[in-house]
Amino acid sequence: MATLREVADKAGVSMPVVSAYLRGSKTVRMSEDTRRRVAAAIDEVGYVPNLAARSLRTSRTNVIAVVVPKLDNPALAEMLRGIYDAAQELGYVVMLGDAARLTSGSQMLEHLLAHGTVDGVIVRRSSSLDTRVLADMAERGLPVLFLDDESLHDFTWLALDDAAGIRLATSHLIDLGHVQIDFLGGLDPIPAAEFTRIRYEGYVTALKERGLAPRPPIMSGQAPEDGYEAFSSLVAPRVADRRKDAPTALVVNNVTTATGVLAAAYDAGISVPGELSVVGYLDTAAASMARPRLTTVRMPMYELGHRGVAALSEIVKGEHVRSAVLADIAPTLIRRDSTAPPAGQK
Amino acid sequence: MATLREVADKAGVSMPVVSAYLRGSKTVRMSEDTRRRVAAAIDEVGYVPNLAARSLRTSRTNVIAVVVPKLDNPALAEMLRGIYDAAQELGYVVMLGDAARLTSGSQMLEHLLAHGTVDGVIVRRSSSLDTRVLADMAERGLPVLFLDDESLHDFTWLALDDAAGIRLATSHLIDLGHVQIDFLGGLDPIPAAEFTRIRYEGYVTALKERGLAPRPPIMSGQAPEDGYEAFSSLVAPRVADRRKDAPTALVVNNVTTATGVLAAAYDAGISVPGELSVVGYLDTAAASMARPRLTTVRMPMYELGHRGVAALSEIVKGEHVRSAVLADIAPTLIRRDSTAPPAGQK
DNA sequence: CTGAAAGCGCTTACAG
DNA sequence: CTGAAAGCGCTTACAG
Numbered sequence: 056m057a058t059l060r061e062v063a064d065k066a067g068v069s070m071p072v073v074s075a076y077l078r079g080s081k082t083v084r085m086s087e088d089t090r091r092r093v094a095a096a097i098d099e100v101g102y103v104p105n106l107a108a109r110s111l112r113t114s115r116t117n118v119i120a121v122v123v124p125k126l127d128n129p130a131l132a133e134m135l136r137g138i139y140d141a142a143q144e145l146g147y148v149v150m151l152g153d154a155a156r157l158t159s160g161s162q163m164l165e166h167l168l169a170h171g172t173v174d175g176v177i178v179r180r181s182s183s184l185d186t187r188v189l190a191d192m193a194e195r196g197l198p199v200l201f202l203d204d205e206s207l208h209d210f211t212w213l214a215l216d217d218a219a220g221i222r223l224a225t226s227h228l229i230d231l232g233h234v235q236i237d238f239l240g241g242l243d244p245i246p247a248a249e250f251t252r253i254r255y256e257g258y259v260t261a262l263k264e265r266g267l268a269p270r271p272p273i274m275s276g277q278a279p280e281d282g283y284e285a286f287s288s289l290v291a292p293r294v295a296d297r298r299k300d301a302p303t304a305l306v307v308n309n310v311t312t313a314t315g316v317l318a319a320a321y322d323a324g325i326s327v328p329g330e331l332s333v334v335g336y337l338d339t340a341a342a343s344m345a346r347p348r349l350t351t352v353r354m355p356m357y358e359l360g361h362r363g364v365a366a367l368s369e370i371v372k373g374e375h376v377r378s379a380v381l382a383d384i385a386p387t388l389i390r391r392d393s394t395a396p397p398a399g400q401k
Numbered sequence: 402m403a404t405l406r407e408v409a410d411k412a413g414v415s416m417p418v419v420s421a422y423l424r425g426s427k428t429v430r431m432s433e434d435t436r437r438r439v440a441a442a443i444d445e446v447g448y449v450p451n452l453a454a455r456s457l458r459t460s461r462t463n464v465i466a467v468v469v470p471k472l473d474n475p476a477l478a479e480m481l482r483g484i485y486d487a488a489q490e491l492g493y494v495v496m497l498g499d500a501a502r503l504t505s506g507s508q509m510l511e512h513l514l515a516h517g518t519v520d521g522v523i524v525r526r527s528s529s530l531d532t533r534v535l536a537d538m539a540e541r542g543l544p545v546l547f548l549d550d551e552s553l554h555d556f557t558w559l560a561l562d563d564a565a566g567i568r569l570a571t572s573h574l575i576d577l578g579h580v581q582i583d584f585l586g587g588l589d590p591i592p593a594a595e596f597t598r599i600r601y602e603g604y605v606t607a608l609k610e611r612g613l614a615p616r617p618p619i620m621s622g623q624a625p626e627d628g629y630e631a632f633s634s635l636v637a638p639r640v641a642d643r644r645k646d647a648p649t650a651l652v653v654n655n656v657t658t659a660t661g662v663l664a665a666a667y668d669a670g671i672s673v674p675g676e677l678s679v680v681g682y683l684d685t686a687a688a689s690m691a692r693p694r695l696t697t698v699r700m701p702m703y704e705l706g707h708r709g710v711a712a713l714s715e716i717v718k719g720e721h722v723r724s725a726v727l728a729d730i731a732p733t734l735i736r737r738d739s740t741a742p743p744a745g746q747k
Numbered sequence: 748c749t750g751a752a753a754g755c756g757c758t759t760a761c762a763g
Numbered sequence: 764c765t766g767a768a769a770g771c772g773c774t775t776a777c778a779g
Contacts, residue, residue, distance in 0.1 A: 056516065058755095058757085059756065069765065070766085070767095071767095072766085074759090075758095083764085085764090103541060105457065105515065105516040106515040106516065107516070107755085108457050108517060108758090108771090109517075109756080109757055109758075111451065111453040111770095111772065112756080112758045113771085117508075118512070126472060127473050128473065129473045131473065142508075146508065148508050148512045149509075150498070151497035151499075152497065153481070153485065156485050156489075162463075162494050166452070166464070170402065170449055170451040171456075171772085278686070279686060279690045283690070314687075318690050318692055321692045341625075344625045344626075344661060344664045346663075346667045346668075404773085405773065406773095414749090415750045415751080416751095417749080417774075417775080418749075420774060429749095430748075450772090453771085453772080453773090454755090454772035454773035455774075456755095457754095457772080457773075458755050458774045458775080459755085459774070460755075
């Protein structure tokens with residue numbers, strides 16, 4: 056394994072020169088000839104830098120960890136693109152991790168908490184993490200940024216404007232003429248999931264500002280099966296029986312959940328949007344592949360990821376960063392085929 | 402930032418004792434009293450190990466990188482579970498990466514190729530990687546294991562028995578009475594994707610052994626949109642016109658693709674399984690949420706991941722590992738609602 | 748069984 | 764502008 060020493064000897068220069076060459080230092084100047092000799096020597100001995108040595112010396116790794124719940128959540132794909140792009144711009148390598156594996160006492164936690172491994176961590180949704188894990192991170196003083204999670208007081212966070220997003224979804228239904236609108240996905244199975252409360256409040260606000268009465272949330276988890284289950288047991292019977300209080304439209308907390316709702320409606324023989332309109336929150340490829348195609352609200356996920364890395368980078372540098380909601384980018388309604396005016400009003 | 406030195410001084414022991422304590426060394430024995438004093442000192446000074454220093458010294462990081470194309474591919478979730486479980490058992494931390502970001506000259510490649518960063522790399526599907534990247538890894542002598550990819554000669558790989566899996570899917574259709582069976586997803590857009598060739602051959606074998614004539618593959622990429630597109634333009638017209646050569650059943654290379662096929666069939670007014678049976682390869686939650694529920698073939702993805710880590714660990718230790726197909730675990734047919742006997746034969 | 752010393756491969760002040 | 768030296772925080776042979 057070739058070292059800097061060998062390269063320097065072979066090139067007939069000192070180690071600092073090779074080091075400066077490798078780092079592309081602008082302060083150290085060297086002649087074209089020196090540059091060539093160093094490059095040739097590196098090539099000749101097959102030199103590969105040892106980043107552990109560099110990190111030990113500089114106490115920087117240029118690696119950031121990104122921890123997300125449910126890696127295969129398609130809604131995250133765009134956020135990750137934003138993260139990767141920003142990381143590249145700022146010279147960071149991204150190390151992705153599964154929140155489910157970041158438990159108290161886990162190898163992964165030890166790794167993140169140790170020195171010389173990562174410069175900082177981005178966590179999507181703190182509710183996926185054990186409180187002891189959060190406490191460990193706080194105590195260690197590890198630079199952490201939370202994404203899309205406004206419930207933290209001890210940490211910095213950046214969040215989507217969930218209230219505005221859900222408000223847009225709800226307003227769309229009201230604009231179509233719906234009056235009896237339900238909100239599904241009310242509460243996360245994980246306690247203290249602040250973000251679902253905020254989403255529900257967006258729904259409440261939209262109804263109230265149009266003089267309509269909000270209804271209690273229909274509890275459901277996020278997975279398609281959860282949406283299927285909740286819809287089948289709590290919504291479908293009311294719609295099928297044409298009960299007076301049956302909803303004619305549904306705001307679903309999450310596209311993933313909405314997929315399950317659509318399957319459940321199909322199985323119950325409920326026509327969407329004929330008998331029931333459905334809007335999903337967040338937009339994914341699955342939404343346009345569903346039948347009927349799902350109307351959704353698109354949020355600035357890319358920007359969330361991109362700005363998250365920028366913010367973490369500030370925190371790593373020791374600067375103070377204020378938690379914030381990304382309110383400057385408006386949500387967009389992606390109108391597809393799952394919403395229509397209520398029956399009898401076409 | 403507390404160091405080993407400080408802990409040792411505070412506990413009144415030497416650094417090697419603290420080091421041994423931290424690593425849980427069994428060769429070095431120390432009294433209960435010493436143990437307690439060291440533990441107290443660690444706690445008191447808030448000691449956190451520096452893993453860069455340890456790596457520099459031991460030239461081991463206990464980190465493995467796992468590189469996959471399309472992180473949100475749900476078919477990978479189970480494989481990743483296997484990888485995480487095995488990593489935990491063997492004391493590795495997993496660092497996940499996106500193949501799309503592992504390009505020639507990228508920060509990530511530099512990171513992986515450097516010393517003191519990761520002990521080895523697992524790559525799912527080499528076709529997602531630039532050939533220059535592959536060459537760099539080979540030249541550097543980085544321990545690499547490829548998963549589900551039999552096209553490599555210079556590297557070690559572990560693969561699913563794709564031929565057996567597709568054969569099972571095809572046989573199921575034949576058992577139902579189908580004769581005109583097409584294979585969709587024939588070739589990957591990426592050239593030299595050996596795995597699709599093997600899958601197609603599984604289809605050919607199944608037909609031939611039952612005396613039926615294989616038909617040329619219907620080209621399609623993997624994404625739902627690709628399946629939608631290919632089906633709409635190449636299959637739907639033939640089925641809708643009731644042409645003589647129209648397939649009555651379809652083997653789809655991938656569940657993800659099958660989702661798009663189902664949407665396309667719906668849009669073309671083709672009833673599944675009434676007019677056309679569809680089997681998807683690999684099983685995901687989306688398969689059971691699709692309407693009709695998709696019949697699929699389940700492959701040992703968990704084991705693939707689990708054994709992959711074990712194999713990489715051997716390679717890291719310098720042992721020779723033979724490339725192999727996981728033929729000892731039989732594929733399973735998950736029969737749902739998208740397959741039935743051909744029309745007129747019920 | 749315990750402790751002092753060497754050294755992993757870098758970078759960065761510092762002296763020339 | 765260049766080079767010799769110190770030192771980042773560990774672990775591991777080695778001497779006592």
